[in-house]
Each structure stands twice: as C-alpha cells, then as structure tokens.
Amino acid sequence: MRVPSLFRFFILLSVSSTWLFVQPAFAESDSGPYSGISPLSYLLGAYSPEKTLVAYKNPGDSRIFYLRQETLSAFLKMVEAYKKDHPEERQIPFLVSAFRSFNDQKGIWEDKFTGKRKMREGIQGKNPLQIINLILEYSSAPGTSRHHWGTDIDINSLENSYFEKGGRGEKLYQWLRQNAFKYGFCQPYSPRSERGNKGYDEEKWHWSYARLANDFQKDWEKEYKKGNLTLTGKFLGSETLGELPMEYVGSVNPECKSISGRR
Template identity: 45%
Template structure:
C-alpha cells in the first residue's frame, strides 16, 4: 500500500474511534439526564447565593452559575436586575408538580392523552424537563405579560440582546416561524426560561442517544409518553435556529 494511503487509513480509523468515543457521552449518565440526582450532594452542582434568587436552596451546574454571575453583572451595569426563580429541579420535584396538576378537579372525565397534552402547555413530564439538567434558569417572572410591562420589557430586551454572549438562549420561543424555518413544536413561549447552551446542547445530544420513553416511568400519565411523542415534540421542541 502507498505510504500516503496507509496514513489516510490510520487517520480514518483514529477519527472513527474519536467520534464513537464522543458519541457515547459518558459524562452524562442517564440519572443526570432524568433528574434522578441530589444537587446538594452532587460534585457538578453549586448552591446559588440567596442574593441572586427569589428563595434559598436553588442549585445550578457550577459552570452555569459562573456564566450567570457574568450575565448578572452585565445586566446590573445597565440597571437591570436578574432574579433566579428556578434552576435545577429533580425528577421527584417535577413529579410532584405534574401530579398536582394531574389531579385537578377540572380534568374530571378527561381522556388521559388530552389531560397530558393540556398540562404540557407549560409543565414538563417528569424525566423530560431541561430543569433536570441544571443548565436552565427561569428569570424574574413566570408570566409572559410581565415581559411586556415597562420593567419586564427592559429585562427581556437585555436578555434578547446580550444573553447569547454569555452562552444563554431562550429555547421556548414563539411557535410562529418568522424566518422561513419549520415552526417549533412543544411548549408555548416562555420568555423567562433561558438555557446555558455550552452544557445543555451536549446534554440534549446525550439525552437523544441514551433515553427512550421506556425510561419515562413512575408517574401518573406515563403511559401516554409514546402517543404524545414527548421526546420528539417536547424535549426536542426547542428553538435551534435564530
């Protein structure tokens, strides 16, 4: 074999080995992707200082907290205060939110599929929330109307203009497509929810490689995960293009 052909072959073999190693995503085990962790005792997570948040006991992945602190400083320079309302949420916390909604009297007599779809307007099924990952933050208010008020508009305008410099992106945008891209599926717009992409993008890739609906069990309505296509439509129903 020609020397250059041999070298090319070696290069290709090495490339395949490297790519298959990367594709395994060994750094994010299933438990972390599904929120089956305890952030307070997990080495990858840090406690959010109380002055940054609306309540005590919020955790984020450490690199997300570092990036948030820089974003917060930049906001303060413009006289804008970012308050963290929610960070990491465990599977059991998400299950308690989900099942509280599941038991609402207004759903009496509803078909389980319709009930799950209705709750999914704003709340994730346990095991499918980006908040499990410690990469996503809810800021200031859980109402889109706040971000249209005088104060909220300034906050949103700042985030829209500057958050990407620090790695953050609004993943649940309007479902209308303004730029000719295919419209997004899944949750309604959430102007408060921002994701730290340097970590959440590889975590989403790992999720798609490792998690199937078979892993989404142990909560009311779990039998609807396939009929709803919860992974395709909701976990992956995010803004990927600008």
C-alpha cells in the first residue's frame, strides 16, 4: 500500500471497547522500500524485477543484472574507490549475480534436490533432510534468499579460493573487508564460527547492502513468525524444512547489524 509522504493512513481498531489507531506494519511512502509491490511478495522474491529494480550490465558484458537503485549506486561508488586505491589492479569488482526471483531460486534448489546439479556430495542414499542440509551449505530455499530483495550481490567468482591467499581476488577481498562498510556493504556469510556455527557456509563473494537489507531481514523474520510467509508445498522438500528457514535467514555476520539502516 502506498502512503503519501506527508501523511499516514491509520486503521481504526476496536479493542475491548477502546478505539486505537494502528499504523500498518508495512506503511511506506512513494519512494519506500516496497514501491507499491505487496510486501509479502517482495520478501519472497515473487515479483518481476522490472517493477522496482534497475538493470545493470558490467562493462563489456551482455548479461543483465537487476538490483535496487540504492544498491547499484553504492556498489559503483565502491568500485571507483577501489580503482582509486589500486590503479594498477586489473581485478576490479564486477557482478556475477544480483536479484534472483522465487522461481529462479526454486530452479536452483530443485536441481540440487533431485541431483541434477552437482554438490559437494551426491544425493544417492540420502533422505530428504540430509539432502536439504547439503543444499543449505551454499544455497537458500526459495523465499528465503537475500537475493530476493535487490540488496545482495555476488562478485567476481563463486569460489572462496579466488579471494584467499594467492588467489586473483585476494587484494580485492582484503580491501572489501576494510572498506565495504563505508558504502553500506557487509559480507553476510562470514565464517560460521562468527555466527554461532549456524547458517550457510562462508561466502567471500556475497556482499549485502545492509542499509536496506537489515530492514528487509527484520520484516521477513517478523512475517515468518506470524505465519504469513508460507513455504510448505511450494517446492520439493519444503515439507521437511521445519524451522530451518528462520535459522538460515537470521544467521548473519554480526558486523552487518552494525550498519545503520533507513528506519
């Protein structure tokens, strides 16, 4: 629902004969976070990115990536800062993934669930929960990915070794660790030891525009607890997830939470 910037709509609610004014949980302005899209659809990635995200191509690359304007602006500023600090460096940040819809994530998930896509181990002889735990090392269940929000990007390589000692992206990763927060970014999936040994394995390539993503995460967790984000029956293995979605959405690098958001 859209709310004019100078006014708020209030819902008149009667509780025990007392009239209260309650602000909608997702009240927003015309430039607000959901841009006219149903908040629940947005949080689940069940929308067309053309409606609220912007398109971007890496220089010399024909692939189109969608992300929020705020995310893109901050990313481009960060790229320029890195180039200024390392004018000799050829490995500058570039996108390999950004927005992914519910259906995009469903395709990844079900390809892994059925063994069509390679994982660390094969699925033969494993029960559904064992397969799910294997998938969740690096892939989110549909409806639970931060990539649904247009705030998260994967850069340069989907291999941690690229960013580690001796890798082509070692210098870039060290710079990001020291400077990304200045532009509102953080690495959400830092070593699991920093996150109570919960959630996904470390992803050195995954960076989140926390100034917005923190708020979307809070909204996701709130709506999931209220039972408004229903996943059961929407993809293979969904009946076996239990409370894993809450654990994996919430198990984020504590440094991300220190980046101030829009609210």
